[in-house]
Amino acid sequence: MGQSRMSSSIAMLGTSGVCDASMHAQATRDDARSSVFGRHCALGTHQPFPDQQTKSFKETKPCRESELYKDPDAHSKPDSRKETEPSFYSEEVDRFAALDQQPVTLHHLLETCAPPLTRSKLLANAQFLARERPVRYAKRVKLFQRLPYIVNLNPHIHNVYQAYYANFIESQGFSRVENMEDEHKFISMLARQSKLLLDIMPQIARGFYECRHYFRPDDRRRFLDQLIKMRIGLRLLTSQHIALYDQFHAKTTVSAPTKHAVLADPTHRHQGIIDNQLHVTDMVHICAQSVQAMCDMTFGDSPSFIVDGQTDVVFRYIPSHLDYMLTELLKNAFCASLKSVQDTENEIPPVIITVSKGDSRVAIRVRDQGGGIPSQIHDQVFDYSFTTTKHTSFDDPDNVVPSDGSNCVADANVISGLGFGLPMTKIYAEYFGGMLNIVSLEGYGCDAFLELPSIKLNRTPTIQI
Numbered sequence: 001m002g003q004s005r006m007s008s009s010i011a012m013l014g015t016s017g018v019c020d021a022s023m024h025a026q027a028t029r030d031d032a033r034s035s036v037f038g039r040h041c042a043l044g045t046h047q048p049f050p051d052q053q054t055k056s057f058k059e060t061k062p063c064r065e066s067e068l069y070k071d072p073d074a075h076s077k078p079d080s081r082k083e084t085e086p087s088f089y090s091e092e093v094d095r096f097a098a099l100d101q102q103p104v105t106l107h108h109l110l111e112t113c114a115p116p117l118t119r120s121k122l123l124a125n126a127q128f129l130a131r132e133r134p135v136r137y138a139k140r141v142k143l144f145q146r147l148p149y150i151v152n153l154n155p156h157i158h159n160v161y162q163a164y165y166a167n168f169i170e171s172q173g174f175s176r177v178e179n180m181e182d183e184h185k186f187i188s189m190l191a192r193q194s195k196l197l198l199d200i201m202p203q204i205a206r207g208f209y210e211c212r213h214y215f216r217p218d219d220r221r222r223f224l225d226q227l228i229k230m231r232i233g234l235r236l237l238t239s240q241h242i243a244l245y246d247q248f249h250a251k252t253t254v255s256a257p258t259k260h261a262v263l264a265d266p267t268h269r270h271q272g273i274i275d276n277q278l279h280v281t282d283m284v285h286i287c288a289q290s291v292q293a294m295c296d297m298t299f300g301d302s303p304s305f306i307v308d309g310q311t312d313v314v315f316r317y318i319p320s321h322l323d324y325m326l327t328e329l330l331k332n333a334f335c336a337s338l339k340s341v342q343d344t345e346n347e348i349p350p351v352i353i354t355v356s357k358g359d360s361r362v363a364i365r366v367r368d369q370g371g372g373i374p375s376q377i378h379d380q381v382f383d384y385s386f387t388t389t390k391h392t393s394f395d396d397p398d399n400v401v402p403s404d405g406s407n408c409v410a411d412a413n414v415i416s417g418l419g420f421g422l423p424m425t426k427i428y429a430e431y432f433g434g435m436l437n438i439v440s441l442e443g444y445g446c447d448a449f450l451e452l453p454s455i456k457l458n459r460t461p462t463i464q465i
Helices: 002-016 021-025 031-043 065-069 091-097 106-113 119-145 155-172 180-196 200-210 217-250 280-299 319-340 375-380 421-431
Strands: 252-254 261-263 274-279 305-309 314-317 351-357 361-368 435-441 445-453
Touching: 091 119, 091 155, 106 217, 119 155, 119 180, 119 217, 155 180, 155 200, 180 217, 200 217, 217 421, 274 280, 274 319, 280 305, 280 319, 280 351, 280 361, 314 319, 319 351, 319 361, 319 421, 319 445, 375 435, 421 435, 421 445
Parallel strands: 305 351
Antiparallel strands: 252 261, 274 314, 351 361, 361 445, 435 445
């Protein structure tokens, strides 16, 4: 059904060009214009026709996919969309996107949060972030605009585009943070924008699954790799600043003579979102128990797990990143273990998590006895939208990802089927110079090897965020 609807979309686009309500009042376009527009669709961009060059694109706004299937009288009904919906192209977006993104190294990030955390440090970081955010959002908006036109018509992708555009507009209007009152307003904006984009990945996954036939896998992979890396970078900078703000206000003392606030935490375990003493085994137990709960809810049972190796390993890392990677690897291992004994009376084999630490790197191996990966699909496990789950949430009309973003990839109800877990885990692992490898013994099980560097000020100077 999805494919036939999208095929109908192409046919309609080839004859009518755009879906603005005013176009219904016109008789037909001549064949030449339809041909020109068809070529632009194939190229992934849309340019106005010669006699429309002076008109705003707002006048010929592209419709969303769902609007292509309205009843014949839909054009006579009032448009329920907000008048503030952005036009697809904007000179302001072009202007900011043309600016150079300021390189932020991990070395710089660590220096910013190094104790003591003072008011001047906090404000300086806020000023940098206020200047940088609109540039990064504009580049992300342009990334979407370069997609094939038919892909941008997808309602899920269009919703994500609108969210990024809205954040760009708001960030553009907040370019100065000069005092703590400005900083408080700035933090409120950061929290609001982060919440808006918190659950966009299910929408991206759904949209790209529906549009998988309309552009090449290599193009899709490049777009998603770039989008996810940009997302990680900006979320990292934003989350770090919000965490520093919270720590500054929660753990400060004010000297009456100077009114100068400094951080009053003698242990300095947390510097923003960085945990200087992250206990790997504790994180493994938390993630494994969480995945067990997911399996119990979804399948009615779950495998046991064993943690061995150097169980006292402590290193410096970002807990939320490790949490995501471990959860995704454990979800795969637990699901494979359950399915390996499906329709048998055999006991569910345990999942074994081994932890070790070298000179400056931590290694985690997740081993299952779930039957391994068939050799014919082994090379596809890091491809977006590839999943071994036969019935995904995308194919079930009663179990779809809401367009309002209320469902999250990490939600307890989502155990498998999105096809984004492993490729995103690989990007997270490699972001700070780590790696992820999957070794399969077909017919027996899999070993997932996650290797991560300890974040250190003097050993990670060249990694840019």
